Amino acid sequence: MKRITIYDVAKEADVSLATVSRVINDSNVVREDTRIRVQEAIEKLGYKPNAIAQGLALSKTTTISIVMSEKLFSYNSKILNGLMDVAKIYNYNIMLHTTSKGISKMQDVIESIVKSRVDGVILFNDNFSEEELEVLHLYQIPMVVVGSKIEDKKDGNVGNVYIDFEKLAYEFVNSYFEKGITDISLVEDKLNLSMMHQLRQGVEKAYQEKGMKFEKYITYDDTYRSSYDFLTEYFETTKPSELVITFRDSQAIAFINACHEAGIKVPEETQVVAILDDKYLRMVRPTISSFNFPDYDMGAIAMRLLTKMLVNDEAVKENKDIEIGYTYIQRQTTRLD
Amino acid sequence: MKRITIYDVAKEADVSLATVSRVINDSNVVREDTRIRVQEAIEKLGYKPNAIAQGLALSKTTTISIVMSEKLFSYNSKILNGLMDVAKIYNYNIMLHTTSKGISKMQDVIESIVKSRVDGVILFNDNFSEEELEVLHLYQIPMVVVGSKIEDKKDGNVGNVYIDFEKLAYEFVNSYFEKGITDISLVEDKLNLSMMHQLRQGVEKAYQEKGMKFEKYITYDDTYRSSYDFLTEYFETTKPSELVITFRDSQAIAFINACHEAGIKVPEETQVVAILDDKYLRMVRPTISSFNFPDYDMGAIAMRLLTKMLVNDEAVKENKDIEIGYTYIQRQTTRLD
DNA sequence: TTGTAAGCGTTATCAC
DNA sequence: GTGATAACGCTTACAA
Numbered sequence: 001m002k003r004i005t006i007y008d009v010a011k012e013a014d015v016s017l018a019t020v021s022r023v024i025n026d027s028n029v030v031r032e033d034t035r036i037r038v039q040e041a042i043e044k045l046g047y048k049p050n051a052i053a054q055g056l057a058l059s060k061t062t063t064i065s066i067v068m069s070e071k072l073f074s075y076n077s078k079i080l081n082g083l084m085d086v087a088k089i090y091n092y093n094i095m096l097h098t099t100s101k102g103i104s105k106m107q108d109v110i111e112s113i114v115k116s117r118v119d120g121v122i123l124f125n126d127n128f129s130e131e132e133l134e135v136l137h138l139y140q141i142p143m144v145v146v147g148s149k150i151e152d153k154k155d156g157n158v159g160n161v162y163i164d165f166e167k168l169a170y171e172f173v174n175s176y177f178e179k180g181i182t183d184i185s186l187v188e189d190k191l192n193l194s195m196m197h198q199l200r201q202g203v204e205k206a207y208q209e210k211g212m213k214f215e216k217y218i219t220y221d222d223t224y225r226s227s228y229d230f231l232t233e234y235f236e237t238t239k240p241s242e243l244v245i246t247f248r249d250s251q252a253i254a255f256i257n258a259c260h261e262a263g264i265k266v267p268e269e270t271q272v273v274a275i276l277d278d279k280y281l282r283m284v285r286p287t288i289s290s291f292n293f294p295d296y297d298m299g300a301i302a303m304r305l306l307t308k309m310l311v312n313d314e315a316v317k318e319n320k321d322i323e324i325g326y327t328y329i330q331r332q333t334t335r336l337d
Numbered sequence: 338m339k340r341i342t343i344y345d346v347a348k349e350a351d352v353s354l355a356t357v358s359r360v361i362n363d364s365n366v367v368r369e370d371t372r373i374r375v376q377e378a379i380e381k382l383g384y385k386p387n388a389i390a391q392g393l394a395l396s397k398t399t400t401i402s403i404v405m406s407e408k409l410f411s412y413n414s415k416i417l418n419g420l421m422d423v424a425k426i427y428n429y430n431i432m433l434h435t436t437s438k439g440i441s442k443m444q445d446v447i448e449s450i451v452k453s454r455v456d457g458v459i460l461f462n463d464n465f466s467e468e469e470l471e472v473l474h475l476y477q478i479p480m481v482v483v484g485s486k487i488e489d490k491k492d493g494n495v496g497n498v499y500i501d502f503e504k505l506a507y508e509f510v511n512s513y514f515e516k517g518i519t520d521i522s523l524v525e526d527k528l529n530l531s532m533m534h535q536l537r538q539g540v541e542k543a544y545q546e547k548g549m550k551f552e553k554y555i556t557y558d559d560t561y562r563s564s565y566d567f568l569t570e571y572f573e574t575t576k577p578s579e580l581v582i583t584f585r586d587s588q589a590i591a592f593i594n595a596c597h598e599a600g601i602k603v604p605e606e607t608q609v610v611a612i613l614d615d616k617y618l619r620m621v622r623p624t625i626s627s628f629n630f631p632d633y634d635m636g637a638i639a640m641r642l643l644t645k646m647l648v649n650d651e652a653v654k655e656n657k658d659i660e661i662g663y664t665y666i667q668r669q670t671t672r673l674d
Numbered sequence: 675t676t677g678t679a680a681g682c683g684t685t686a687t688c689a690c
Numbered sequence: 691g692t693g694a695t696a697a698c699g700c701t702t703a704c705a706a
C-alpha cells in the first residue's frame with residue numbers, strides 16, 4: 001500500500017498542497033470551510049505528515065540525542081524519565097545512543113549524531129574526552145552535559161546541569177573530622193570515574209587543609225567481576241576504616257555484608273555511606289545512609305535548559321550552568337554524634 | 338557557519354554530486370583516483386552526509402523505535418543493552434519512546450512513530466491494547482514485541498520474542514505440589530500486568546488439574562506508595578503461605594524483611610521466590626531464589642529478528658516467534674526437599 | 675567511469 | 691485566501 005502524502009490529501013480535498021501544508025501547520029490564513037474540508041480529507045486518508053520531509057525542508061528535526069554509557073542505564077533511569085517527560089512536553093523526539101567498551105565508541109556515536117542532524121544533545125558526563133566534546137562543538141550542536149561539573153568549558157552553546165561532588169565530599173569529610181574521625185576510605189567505582197575524581201579531590205582538599213594526607217582511596221583491577229565481589233573479599237581480610245564512603249548501593253551492600261560475615265559491627269565499629277541513593281539502601285538491614293539527589297528533576301531541568309537554548313532564549317544566554325543541590329540521608333549505618 | 342553539503346564536496350573535488358554520492362555509498366563503479374580525490378575533499382571539509390536527506394531519498398530512515406513503559410526502565414536495562422548493541426551492529430539508530438500514566442499515552446507515541454517513518458519498532462509487552470497494535474499494523478510498520486507472549490496475533494509483520502510465564506508458573510507450582518506444598522501465594526506487581534496475568538493463568542491451571550482452586554492472588558490498591566510498602570505491612574499481620582511467589586526483587590526483599598521483623602523464619606516457615614532475577618537478590622540475606630532469563634540475549638535476539646524482517650529475509654517469514662528459556666536459581670529462601 | 679536530471683515529501687516565497 | 695514553484699540534500703535511472 002502506497003504511503004499517502006500531502007498530494008493525496010490535496011487531491012482529495014480539491015485544494016493545492018500549499019493549503020494542506022497550511023492547515024497542518026495551523027496557519028491561520030486559511031478559510032474555515034476549506035480547513036474543514038482538508039481536515040476531513042486528512043482524517044479519511046489517515047494522513048500523517050512525513051517528519052523526514054519536514055526535517056529536510058525546515059532544517060530542523062525536532063529530535064534530541066541522548067548519549068550515555070550502557071553500564072549506567074539502570075542507575076540513570078530517573079534522570080532519563082525527567083529528560084523524556086519534558087522532551088515530550090516540547091514535542092521533541094529522542095534518539096538514544098549508548099557507549100560501551102567493545103561495540104560503540106564515542107567516536108561512532110558522534111558520527112551518527114552529526115549525520116542525524118539532531119537539534120541538540122544531552123550528554124551524560126561519563127567517559128568522554130575533551131576532544132570528543134570538541135567535535136560536537138565544531139558542528140555547533142547545542143548540548144547540555146548532565147551529571148557532574150565539566151571543567152574548562154568552551155563558551156558556546158554548551159550547558160551544564162551538575163552536582164558539585166567535590167564540595168559534597170569536602171563538606172562531608174569535614175563533618176567527620178569534627179567528630180574526631182579521620183580514618184576514612186573512599187571506594188572507587190569504575191563506572192563513573194569523572195565523579196570519582198571529583199569526590200577524591202574534595203576528600204583530598206579536606207585532608208590537606210588539616211595538614212594530613214589522604215591515602216585510602218580503594219581501587220581494584222578488572223579481574224573482579226564486580227565491585228561487589230571485590231569488596232566482599234577485601235573487607236574480609238582488611239580492617240575497615242572508621243568511615244567508608246562508597247559510590248553505589250551495591251558497593252555499600254557488599255561492604256555491610258562482608259562486615260556482618262566477619263563479625264564487624266556497623267555502625268559501631270565502622271560506618272558506611274553510599275553517595276548515590278537508591279531504594280535498595282533502605283531495603284537492606286541495616287539501612288544504609290546516603291545522599292539524595294533530585295534525579296528526575298535533574299533530567300527535567302537539563303532538557304528544559306536545552307530546549308531554551310534551541311529557541312535561543314535570551315535569558316539562557318547568560319546562565320547555562322545549573323548546580324543541583326543534595327541532602328544527606330541519615331540511616332542506620334552512620335552515627336549522629 | 339553554513340552546513341556543508343554534497344555540492345560543496347563535489348565542487349571541491351571537481352566532480353559531480355553523483356560521483357560524491359557514489360563514493361560515500363561505496364559504489365564500486367568509481368575510478369580509484371577520483372575516489373581518492375573525493376575522499377580528500379570530504380576529509381578536508383569535514384563533510385557528513387545528511388541522514389535526513391538520505392532518508393527522504395531512500396524512503397528509509399535506518400532508525401528503529403523502541404517503546405517501553407517509563408516505570409520499567411531500570412528493570413529492562415539489560416534487554417535494552419542487547420537491543421542497542423545489535424542495532425549498532427546493523428547501523429540502525431534508535432528512537433526511544435516512553436509511555437507513562439500522565440504525560441504520554443500510547444496514542445501519542447504511535448503518532449510520533451508513524452510521523453518519524455522509522456523502519457521498524459520494538460515494543461515491550463506492557464500496557465498497550467489490541468487496538469493500539471492495530472494502528473501500527475495499519476501503517477504496516479514491522480515490529481517485534483518483546484517480553485511476554487502476545488496472543489491472537491494478526492499474521493503480518495509482527496514478531497514476538499517471549500518468555501512463557503504461564504508455563505513457568507505452571508511447572509513451578511507443580512513442583513511444589515510434589516513436595517506436598519499447596520498453600521501458595523502469588524503477589525501482584527502492577528508494573529507489568531500482562532506478565533502477571535500469564536503467571537496467574539499458569540498457577541490456576543495447576544490448581545485446577547489437582548481439583549483445587551487458587552485463591553491467594555495478593556493484590557492491593559494504589560494507596561500504597563509501592564508494593565514494598567504494602568508487603569511490609571501486609572505480612573506483618575497476615576500469616577504467610579508456605580510458598581510466596583513475587584514478581585520483582587523489591588517485593589521479595591520487602592517480604593523477607595517483614596518476616597524477619599515478625600520473627601518468621603525463612604525458608605523454614607515460609608519460602609520465597611522472585612520471578613525476575615536481579616543482582617540485589619544475592620546481596621540480601623538470606624539470598625533470594627529466582628529465575629534467570631537471558632535478558633541481554635532477549636534484546637539481542639529481538640533486534641536481530643527485526644532487522645531480518647526489515648530486509649525481508651525469507652527465513653524469517655516462517656518463524657517470527659521465538660521462545661526464550663529460563664533456569665531456576667535455588668538460593669537461601671527456598672528448600673530443595 | 676562520470677554527469678544530468680527526476681524524485682523523495684515537505685515548507686516558504688512569491689504571485690494572483 | 692489560495693496556488694505555483696523553488697528550495698531542502700540526497701539517490702538513482704538514464705545518458706553520455
